[in-house]
Amino acid sequence: MIDYTWADWLVALATTIAENGERYLAERARAVNWGKDDVPLLAYGDENIDPMSFLYFLAQRRTTHQFDGIFGSVHEVFDITLEFPESWPFIPAPTANVKTLFHDGNSFRPDLLWRVYRQAAPIHERPTIQPEDFNAVLELPNVGMSKLTQTLFIANPRHYLPADSSAKEALPHHPELEGDVENYEGYLRRMGTLRRLFPGCGLYEINIFLDTQRKEPLISKETEFFQISTNAYNDNTDYWEQTGSLEKDYLFNENHYVYREAQEERGNIR
Numbered sequence: 001m002i003d004y005t006w007a008d009w010l011v012a013l014a015t016t017i018a019e020n021g022e023r024y025l026a027e028r029a030r031a032v033n034w035g036k037d038d039v040p041l042l043a044y045g046d047e048n049i050d051p052m053s054f055l056y057f058l059a060q061r062r063t064t065h066q067f068d069g070i071f072g073s074v075h076e077v078f079d080i081t082l083e084f085p086e087s088w089p090f091i092p093a094p095t096a097n098v099k100t101l102f103h104d105g106n107s108f109r110p111d112l113l114w115r116v117y118r119q120a121a122p123i124h125e126r127p128t129i130q131p132e133d134f135n136a137v138l139e140l141p142n143v144g145m146s147k148l149t150q151t152l153f154i155a156n157p158r159h160y161l162p163a164d165s166s167a168k169e170a171l172p173h174h175p176e177l178e179g180d181v182e183n184y185e186g187y188l189r190r191m192g193t194l195r196r197l198f199p200g201c202g203l204y205e206i207n208i209f210l211d212t213q214r215k216e217p218l219i220s221k222e223t224e225f226f227q228i229s230t231n232a233y234n235d236n237t238d239y240w241e242q243t244g245s246l247e248k249d250y251l252f253n254e255n256h257y258v259y260r261e262a263q264e265e266r267g268n269i270r
Contacts, residue, residue: 009080015122050113149163
């Protein structure tokens with residue numbers, strides 16, 4: 001069984017930041033007990049503490065001690081009312097030696113970053129980022145597609161996926177997953193492809209599968225079907241197991257995804 005409380009916790013944090021704004025984030029970010037870590041996030045003045053850099057910097061704190069200490073401090077400082085998650089296995093791991101994502105000490109665009117964040121935040125039922133704003137963030141120093149979309153996933157795991165190497169490494173035989181994602185339009189196409197390949201699954205569930213499959217393949221050459229939906233049988237139970245073999249070709253069949261065959265052969269599987 002998979003614990004998904006980390007996704008709800010991230011949504012609660014991102015919602016709180018979006019609803020309360022710039023001054024709130026600056027005050028709370030400075031109140032967090034960051035321990036002995038260097039905190040470049042706070043080095044350039046309150047006006048340059050933006051939510052994208054905050055979430056990216058937070059996600060870099062990945063040791064057990066940091067989860068308990070720093071994430072625990074964020075839990076208290078931001079008044080998160082949800083239960084504190086017991087595990088955090090599926091948050092993207094930003095490169096540890098990159099101190100901040102969205103500024104380098106010289107190039108600041110907090111107005112742009114707040115605008116993109118507010119467009120993407122889970123305060124919207126259907127968040128929509130303006131293409132020109134998304135692509136403008138990509139033009140900032142040291143910002144690439146992987147880092148930007150990892151941060152969007154951290155901010156709103158229900159609506160965004162990281163456009164990093166996970167999909168290509170996990171599903172190397174699919175032609176729509178070849179090549180790099182270069183702009184916002186390409187990012188939407190990539191997420192659309194993955195939504196189609198994993199019908200009925202949340203984006204954070206898809207990310208779990210991709211991350212796990214690329215590290216230690218769970219679908220083998222013998223085409224075992226791997227079930228990832230949190231409510232696959234509509235019985236309010238999480239399922240996280242291999243459920244048997246299907247006589248099909250590897251992961252993709254003539255309909256592109258063996259999951260579709262499972263729907264036909266195993267009944268109400270979503």
